[in-house]
Amino acid sequence: MKKLIGLFIIILAVIFFFREERDDVVIEKSVKEKTRREIASLPPIPDMPKKMIMKAEETVSRDITSTNKEATKLEQKIIDHYSQVFEEVETKVSLEYMQTIILEEDAHSSSMQVYKVSLDQGLGNKSRFLAMIDPETGSIVKTWNHTRYEFKRPLRISGEGQEFYADF
């Protein structure tokens, strides 16, 4: 009974506490809501770099000529590359498409695709990172957000017999 009364009082207190409009100094809102409201009144972005800008796919203006074409089966191409590198260690490769980035340079533009690459060698040994990939060539342009392990196991290589002399 005592607990039920306590619970009732809490509920009342919580409702009362959050009902009050603390409009003098504190505005309670979610970040998402806040940004939604602000977009409508966004003035032109004042600090956009002049030379090169990057935009999300949905904001690309239509008068820009894209000069690279998306390769067919790009994802298979990337997976094939990883499979080839890991032919000696069983590695499960998976890709998650994240977004397309348009690189603009003056009148020229090229699109890049961002993928989340997951590599799983079993027993919980995983590596994940984001990769920006040129869809035309399948080349990895940049990677970031690499997994950080507590106990690192870098490859250690003996220098026995590997001395190199500039003796030409």
Place this chain on the structure above:
Amino acid sequence: MFLGKGMFKNSQKNLASIILILPLFIASCEDPTTLKGKGKSTNSLGDFYGTHKSLTYLDSPLILSGNPNKPTGSFAGLSLVPNFITANQTLTEKCFFTQSTSTFTKENLVTSNDCIKVLLNDDPNTLMLTSENGSWNYPVDSDEFIQVNTFYHIKKLTEAFHKTLSFTHDHVHFRGNLVIPPATPSRMGNSFYNANNFWLSELGISQTLTTFAKCNIEPMNAYFDPANNEICLGWNEQYAQHKFSMAQDPSVIYHELGHALIKTMMNQRNIEHSPTYRFKPFQSELGTLFYDEGGAINEGIADYFSYYMLGRKRIGEWAMGRFFKSARPMSESDSLHKIDVAETFDKRLSYPHFLQYDPNDPSRNYEDIHYAGQIVSHYLVTLTEDFKNTCSYPTTGSFSRVNLKHEIASNYVMMLISETLAELGDLYGRGSDFIAVNDYFNNLNTDQSFLWAHVVNPANMRRFAQTFAKNINAYISSDLCPEFSIDRSEQLLDSYGLLLFKSYKDQGQNFDGTKTYAGLGNPSVFAGRNLQPQSIETNVNELNRRKSSLVAKSFINLPDDTRSVAYLFDSPSIIRQMLANLTFEGANVRTTEGIAGVEYNNGKVDISPGEIVGISLNLVNNSNTTMAGVQILANDFDHMEIENKDNRYVNRNINKLYSNSQNKIAKFNPCSINNFPKVSEGGILGGIDSESKCDFITKNNEQIDLSLLPDETAISPKYFKDAPQPVCFVEKMDQNQTRWVSQDEARTSFQIEDHHCLNNPLMSGNKFNPNECLIRMLPGANQAILGKIDPQKTWAETLKGDSNEAPIFNQSSILLMELNKNIPPGTVFNCRFRVRFSNCSDCYNYRDTSTNKEKEYADYEYAGHKPFQTINFQFLVKP
């Protein structure tokens, strides 16, 4: 004290709330403050119905039991404390952040998504734990108990961090002296619409950090995955008999969560302005792969998070120390140290001497970011203790961590860390909202900032210490705690060997060496605030430099005696393993299929056509002082001169098809650096310091221009005038003359077509550069880090120490190079590697002859050779 005066304006309403809550508070006092966990028989869910509480462990079973040899991780019989978990049905919570909007007003923000979540493991079928009738009190030691406790500690640190970050923002923007522009972003003005920078964010949307409390992993480990925003706290069957899991140790939970918070702080300035405007997809990391000093700083700060929360000066006694002998001390007075260190000036755990020191096995040298990071954690803990003993504090007030003094002092240190990381990780190039648009003060510019922040001018011990010390001067010594003077700050840094800089670079990385904060401020952002940026550079008092030895870069070179110049790895199995390892970690080491590959490797410890070769330069330290944080750069830089700046088209098939470009093909020649190559051998002297000349360094590091000319219908790639170029060039015999020429010129004489080049247009598209047609440093392995080189020794001799065995090389010290299979044997190459180290006296600053004062290099100058020792690595390609 950090909530601001506004909180008390609605005092009447608040009072009513308090009156209503008071009975609950009194009722809660009936709970025992600590209970003994007795397994499944007592303290069941029913005891906590409606309270949203659970019994929690405030420290590891080893600490709570006081038994360093505790055989199991069971909490049965140990002191457990009832604590509020969450009112949500699942182990999830949103994050709240109080943002100052003026000296007197604040705004409360909350993430749109849950910011934290705890699951048992990463199995896709794992269900979320739910509370039962408002109780989280599952049986002690159960899987549910571990999840609830993990959540409790994740939430506890997250809340503490946000409280500290609120204090930081409020102080640096509104209450401090404002003698330097704040690095953490501003909520004011018209340039920041989205202040969602207090948490992990993608596309302007806050992300959920998921922690797996029992993450099955063998061998035992824990990790932070910033791509998925996940923390894995290890557990496996091998240690089941010990009822062991890493989540039983809150210090390790704090450490791993610390990595996520470091990511947040590093990227405070990289959050896009609104969800529809994607500025950059990239994010900054403190440290790259394997060993580097940025990684060591990251680990040191992550350890500090444990001290910040618990006040204890050791981390991981249970989860890392009990079975793995990997616990780490954070104070010289810790008994874990088996060497002669103490809390005195002479006996601090100083840089670089203790870089490879494993306190659990001091007899060996071990190059690892966690051990190197101990120098940073020891320094940060000592600094906090110094603040506690030196500064004046309020004696009353609420606190949530350890005690009031600890909370305030560690808040000061965390403020310094936040400001420092916000600046170091800035990919926007400005370093502060105060800096006007397109004036870049940090990491060169928006296009190159990722390269600069991670490779060309990354956060090493020097850059971290310098930026951190600048913030101490601005926010502590001349502000919050005048008792902690600049001299005292310098002396403490010096006791740790970290006084590695000569001036504080108050004015940022500075675009061209002439602009100042004072001249470039954006007043609209800081309207109403009395920002008074300093217009002078603060210099270090050289009398305070007693332990931090600096060495001139000329003392590092390749050995000129009988010692080997490098260790070379070309065995197919080793190279295959290296490529797999680097690829697994996320490095881009893709080779040019069909033109070079491991299938051509012959394992003869020679450099042969088609091979992929690993090179660890055997640099020698000719000084009497240890060199540390040695970085070898093999990325493109501005070291060649275009012969005619009007002829800039790249020598490739597409440019030979059009009249605009076919007669304007570019030709590059190597600049003469330190008299190599000589003019008679094709070297170009600096000449007039004008654009396109050798003495002129590119200000933007742009390489290939893809813009269309008005009368062109197709892309005709051309170089920018001062385009950075690959590091290797070729010796060419012309009748009786020997000249050093570009790879492009050499491949033309060898009649190698575009599609037979390394990184040919099939791989590189429009960015194809024939100056890497024959030799190419693989992008994911084009820098090497050597932890330290002992005085008068080579790198290999340092690795060997007193051992008679062959040196063992870490992958981080090896560069990878691919060779075109079409190179004629007998061809001689010269690769120009740029080398510097953290305790270098002239790699970051120079004597300005006009003023006779030391001056820091501006960011753009790292695109050239001056801040570096240039190492010429020459070799003959053998069959």
